[in-house]
Amino acid sequence: MKSSGTRSTSSGQPSTTATGGRAVGVKSAKPAAVQAPLTAVKVVRVDLPEGYRPSRSEEYMNPFHLEYFRQKLINWRAELVEESKQTIDNLREEVRDVGDEAERATRETENSLELRTRDRYRKLINKIEKAIKRVDEGEYGYCEETGEEIGLERLEARPIATLCLDAQERYEHRQKMMGD
Template sequence: MVETVENGVAAGEHKEPGMKAEVFLPEDYRPAEDEPFMNDRQLEYFRRKLLAWKADLLDDSKTTIEGLQEGARNIPDIADRASEETDRALELRTRDRQRKLVSKIDAALRRIEEGEYGYCEETGEPISLKRLDARPIATLSLEAQERHERREKVHRDD
């Protein structure tokens, strides 16, 4: 049985104002350039992708915390202790970067809810689907990102 979905509402359902209808996505769905940009299916695809990424990061963080709590032991050899402390410091730096990434994912999820997702915050132009698929937290189009990086490089050289 094929269910018809029009404007994000399944056949026979009525959408109340302010309520979101569930969007049905096939497992192999990929956003395509020939669809209307940031339609309900594309937004749901990116929402699910962001939520899965966030869940993975949070799971990694939980594993790290458990490992750090278990790993607190007294190592008599100075070289071994230094090596373990270096490993811990590296792990904590990685987790800090992932914590910042989680906040960027949350910001992208908010942009989806507010209807601003997928558009360059500098130019207002659509961000390419390929860029969003590769970097779903992107806030700048490729051209705007390149300009931003060139300005950053110039200021760094000063």
């Protein structure tokens, strides 16, 4: 779904992006907190036909695409929340009094692994919630860096993707250069 594609620039004049009228983050001299917000987008909610899968032959990020990915994200979040609850329950039910030193060390290692997994889930759930928000705002499926389409195949594989493949590769290259 496309927004109006206008945003106030630092001079107060509206600017239209070069992405077919879809608004993207326009860089200006102002800090992000001061920039004018994107024009509100009304996202149309639809009922998906049973077994629906997005197709390249359809308009990119039409209401069916948005609802498909919204449901996919919501279901993924629910699975992660349930797994996190099970982790907490497992940790609570575990007997703390273990006489054997080796068994206690094993349990502590297992608990540490469970807690790290739970922390990863928490971070992933946060990313999923941000993706759902982008769906609801009509900004889902477009690269945060370039404004280009991320692509159905990439979103199907990684529904929380915020960068198109080229932008992701540039990001990873920069990260590698900083780490070396």
